Amino acid sequence: MAAKKSTSKKTAKKITTKKATAKKAVKKPAAQSMKSFIGARVPDLVLPATGGSNVRLRDLMGKKVVLYFYPKDMTPGCTIEGHDFTRLKPQFEAANTIVYGISRDSLDSHEKFKSKECYAIDLLSDADEKMCKAFDVVKMKNMYGKKVRGIERSTFVVDESGQIVKEWRGVKVEGHAEEVLKFVGGN
Numbered sequence: 001m002a003a004k005k006s007t008s009k010k011t012a013k014k015i016t017t018k019k020a021t022a023k024k025a026v027k028k029p030a031a032q033s034m035k036s037f038i039g040a041r042v043p044d045l046v047l048p049a050t051g052g053s054n055v056r057l058r059d060l061m062g063k064k065v066v067l068y069f070y071p072k073d074m075t076p077g078c079t080i081e082g083h084d085f086t087r088l089k090p091q092f093e094a095a096n097t098i099v100y101g102i103s104r105d106s107l108d109s110h111e112k113f114k115s116k117e118c119y120a121i122d123l124l125s126d127a128d129e130k131m132c133k134a135f136d137v138v139k140m141k142n143m144y145g146k147k148v149r150g151i152e153r154s155t156f157v158v159d160e161s162g163q164i165v166k167e168w169r170g171v172k173v174e175g176h177a178e179e180v181l182k183f184v185g186g187n
Helices: 002-027 076-087 089-094 107-117 130-134 176-184
Strands: 046-049 053-056 064-069 097-103 122-125 138-143 146-151 154-158 164-168
Touching (some): 064 076, 064 130, 064 176, 076 089, 076 107, 076 176, 089 097, 089 176, 107 122, 164 176
Parallel strands (some): 064 097, 097 122
Antiparallel strands (some): 046 053, 064 154, 138 146, 154 164
């Protein structure tokens, strides 16, 4: 009988230790690998744009630039975001600001998307992920229970001197374009 009590005490002690360890693990904050880009110079990259041009961000000095990264052409949230920025394009222009949407989709896909949705803003194709990597917007995401690499919806504002002055990560589409416009000084 004494042997059984000793064994059950050991088992109880192991269970208690496992519970305590599990509680400690839950309380630890997740490591943040995301760094801020505020204050950094815009990367000197060239991307193909809708309309048959190439855009070099450093060539846009003298104007503010909004770069909004979105996951995929022809998807609901991305479509709404493009419409919001298009609707506000005159106010952005009045605030000396150019807006570009960026995703990993091909230029052909961007041309179809822009034409179908009648966007007044240009879309930049980052098929080789140069810009996405430079701005650290490609993350592991959950899609239907599977882990996939995808763009985290993010927006950056570059000032007239080529310095990043504002960033938004994990953007929710509703009201975002208006928030960006307010930041750049549009009414």
